[in-house]
Amino acid sequence: MKMVVEKGFGGASAILIARDAGVSTGYFYRHYKGKKEMVNSLLQDVYQEMYVKFEELNSQGLTFSEITENMIRNFIELANANPVKIKFLYVLTHDYSFVVAPSIKENIFQLLIQLKNLGHKSGELDQEINEDDLYQILIMNVLQTINLTFRKQKTKNSFKSQATKHLIYLTGKTLQ
Secondary structure, three states, X not given: OHHHHHHHHHHOOHHHHHHHHOOOHHHHHXXXXXXXXXXXXXXXXXXXXXXXXXXXXXXOOOXXXXXXXXXXXXXXXXXXXXXXXXXXXXXXXXXXXXXXXXXXXXXXXXXXXXXXXXXXXXXXXXXXXXXXXXXXXXXXXXXXXXXXXXXXXXXXXXOOHHHHHXXXXXXXXXXX
C-alpha cells in the first residue's frame, strides 16, 4: 500500500513494491499475476472491512442515518489508526490509470443499493439520491475530507472529534 500511496498506481512498479516489501520480484509474481492483481487484492481487503462493518450495523436494525454516521466514524477510525489505508483508497479513487476489479465494484454498489433502499423506505434519504450519489457523498467526499485534513497537518495525521461531528453534519444535510 505504501508504494501506491507514495508513487501512485502508475509509479509503483512490481519491482518497487517487491523491494519495499523485502521480497524478490519472483516471489511477488508467484503470488500475483501483476501489480494490478496485487493492488485489487489489497483494495478488496480494505473494502471487505467496510462491508463487514455495514452488515454488522444493518443486522442491528439501525436507521439509515445511524448506519451512515457509523460508516463515516468507521472511515475516520481507520484513518486515525492506519492512515496509509485511507490514503491508499484516496489515491486509487483518484488515479485514472487504475481500474477497480468488477467484483469489488459490484460488492461496493450492492452495499450502497441496500443502504439507498433503507433510506428511501424510511424516508430519511431524498428519493432523488441513487447509489452513484451515495458513492460520491459517503465514500468520495469522506475520503476527500480526510485527505484535505491530513494535508493541512504538519505533524501526525489525525482526524479530531470536532471535524468528525462536522463531517457527519454536512453529510446528513447533503442526504436529506
